[in-house]
Amino acid sequence: MKIACITVFLFATIALKAVPSPPQGLRIDYTRSGGTHQEHIHIYRLTQEPYFSGPPRHMLFPFDYGNHKVEVSLHKKDTITYSYHYNSLFREWQHIPYEANSPRTFPGSVKIPYPQQPVNICFYSRNHSQQWEKKQTFTIDPNHDMIRRTPPKDYTVEKIHDSGDYKEKMDLVILPDGYREDDMEQFHRDAVRFKDYLINCEPFKTHKDKINVWRVDVPSIDEGISKPHRGKWKHTAFSTHYNTFGFRRYITTNDHYSLREAAANTPYDLIFILVNETTYGGGGIFNFYSIASSGSRQAAYLMIHEFGHHMAFLADEYEGGTGYENYYPTNMEPLEPNITTLVAFDQKWKHRMAPTTPVPTPEKPKYKDQVGVFEGAGYETKGVFRPYMSCSMRSAQYDHFCPVCQQAIIRMIKYYANESLD
Numbered sequence: 353m354k355i356a357c358i359t360v361f362l363f364a365t366i367a368l369k370a371v372p373s374p375p376q377g378l379r380i381d382y383t384r385s386g387g388t389h390q391e392h393i394h395i396y397r398l399t400q401e402p403y404f405s406g407p408p409r410h411m412l413f414p415f416d417y418g419n420h421k422v423e424v425s426l427h428k429k430d431t432i433t434y435s436y437h438y439n440s441l442f443r444e445w446q447h448i449p450y451e452a453n454s455p456r457t458f459p460g461s462v463k464i465p466y467p468q469q470p471v472n473i474c475f476y477s478r479n480h481s482q483q484w485e486k487k488q489t490f491t492i493d494p495n496h497d498m499i500r501r502t503p504p505k506d507y508t509v510e511k512i513h514d515s516g517d518y519k520e521k522m523d524l525v526i527l528p529d530g531y532r533e534d535d536m537e538q539f540h541r542d543a544v545r546f547k548d549y550l551i552n553c554e555p556f557k558t559h560k561d562k563i564n565v566w567r568v569d570v571p572s573i574d575e576g577i578s579k580p581h582r583g584k585w586k587h588t589a590f591s592t593h594y595n596t597f598g599f600r601r602y603i604t605t606n607d608h609y610s611l612r613e614a615a616a617n618t619p620y621d622l623i624f625i626l627v628n629e630t631t632y633g634g635g636g637i638f639n640f641y642s643i644a645s646s647g648s649r650q651a652a653y654l655m656i657h658e659f660g661h662h663m664a665f666l667a668d669e670y671e672g673g674t675g676y677e678n679y680y681p682t683n684m685e686p687l688e689p690n691i692t693t694l695v696a697f698d699q700k701w702k703h704r705m706a707p708t709t710p711v712p713t714p715e716k717p718k719y720k721d722q723v724g725v726f727e728g729a730g731y732e733t734k735g736v737f738r739p740y741m742s743c744s745m746r747s748a749q750y751d752h753f754c755p756v757c758q759q760a761i762i763r764m765i766k767y768y769a770n771e772s773l774d
Contacts, residue, residue, distance in 0.1 A: 377400070377403055378463065380422075384440060400500065402616070406621075414767060415437070417638065418437035420438050421437045421476045422475055424474075425474070426472075433465075433471070444676070447676040471491070505613060507614060509567070512526075513564060514564060518619035522769050523619050530588050532574070535575065540567065546646070549651070549750070552751070554751060570590075571589065575628060577627045579593070589610065589614070590625060601633040602633065604637075605641075605643075628647070630647035631648070633645045635658060642658040656751070660753070660757065664689075664760045667729065669730070669738040670729070672733070676731055680736050682732075689760040690756050704723045744757070
């Protein structure tokens with residue numbers, strides 16, 4: 353159901369107070385609420401930030417990815433000056449059948465370049481036909497006295513992989529949850545280990561000179577994170593927990609504001625949360641955040657799999673394992689670059705296939721290392737196809753992204769690193 357556009361004016365009556373240095377970013381904390389067929393967005397607060405790491409040559413997001421987007425335009429003008437696409441927990445929750453009649457609210461944040469004059473901020477979401485619908489518009493004056501102008505809470509920050517100027521690199525920040533003050537040395541080791549997992553995995557390895565990795569020390573009160581299915585709740589920095597939507601291995605957080613406040617100590621593009629747990633689990637949401645348990649035996653695979661969701665909009669290529677209903681309708685082409693329903697296969701990886709490879713492609717040894725069209729992906733056994741028999745987005749294999757996934761990852765690295773996408 354299309355929701356009417358609402359305009360909220362936030363014009364100032366008090367002059368902007370002096371700040372130590374010009375702010376680079378404006379963080380918009382908001383709530384997204386509703387049910388299966390309803391969606392409402394409300395601004396919670398506005399915060400100036402010391403960094404904005406978006407690539408200068410790609411101020412308009414170049415890929416048709418994500419279920420949500422935000423567009424910025426000058427007030428009373430139609431020219432779009434900035435856009436950003438992303439996914440959310442809210443959209444996943446809409447696909448859980450037992451939640452269908454239970455409205456909920458989810459927090460979120462987007463960051464835009466700090467405006468120099470009043471701007472319109474337009475929030476969009478895709479409808480069930482994958483078309484963009486404008487949900488709400490807010491007009492924001494950068495001189496408004498209710499914009500928070502205090503610096504983010506001060507934490508120890510270290511750059512653990514340095515490739516250069518953040519405006520010309522993809523910047524990843526690693527944050528801890530469930531690490532107490534006494535556990536910070538362990539977190540330092542874990543962060544370096546996870547950084548190494550990333551930059552030693554292709555195609556990140558080949559492009560590691562385009563990547564910066566930061567670490568921010570945020571202590572928790574308790575060790576470990578919450579496990580609702582066992583009745584165990586912890587006081588942690590970002591309130592991460594297992595058992596999201598009833599899936600025991602799915603770790604997420606709704607404390608999005610605390611997460612972004614800590615990340616604001618760095619010029620981040622992407623956020624990875626390391627949780628101090630040995631129990632297998634994680635999660636990854638496109639341009640939102642990614643999470644993995646640091647002590648799992650499969651930590652290397654977990655990290656790169658969840659990061660693939662987060663930074664490259666890669667879909668899961670396995671069947672089953674979730675309670676989502678009709679997540680990828682077979683009468684529409686999925687938006688994700690690594691799965692297809694064959695509805696618009698010409699737009700996917702058809703050009704990468706050998707002319708003699710059959711469609712669909714049988715799972716036979718002769719096609720093991722070839723790009724094909726293998727049935728079974730996107731949680732479905734029928735009607736959804738993947739490009740490779742086995743890939744890090746399908747099975748627990750570290751450093752095994754298929755050629756199609758690698759191409760998608762490289763395109764996003766180039767985007768964040770402010771390089772040409774041709």
